[in-house]
Amino acid sequence: MPDGxxxxxxxxxxxxxxxxxxxxxxxxxxxxxxxARSRQDPTYPRYPRLPVLSCGGYxxxxxxxxx
Numbered sequence: 362m363p364d365g366x367x368x369x370x371x372x373x374x375x376x377x378x379x380x381x382x383x384x385x386x387x388x389x390x391x392x393x394x395x396x397a398r399s400r401q402d403p404t405y406p407r408y409p410r411l412p413v414l415s416c417g418g419y420x421x422x423x424x425x426x427x428x
Contacts, residue, residue, distance in 0.1 A: 374412030380422045 376382040376394045383395040398418045399407040405418055 372412050374414050375416050375419050376409065376411065376413045378421055379416070379418075380420045381418065 373382065373394045376396070379396075381397045383397055385393045385395045387393070393408055394411060396405050396407060396409055396418075398405040402418070405416075409416075
């Protein structure tokens with residue numbers, strides 16, 4: 362990679378399309394995928410290992426027929 366160019370973030374799997382996913386950026390510029398469901402339900406990991414391929418709490422950001 363050329364100097365100053367960051368590689369793209371890893372694919373988040375289902376999280377990338379889930380309404381509960383929040384991207385969190387730290388002061389060093391790294392981005393993490395936060396599962397907001399973990400705030401109410403401790404059985405969901407706060408920062409799941411990516412890519413997430415199956416999740417019982419998955420809900421699409423835009424439900425079918427909403428657009």
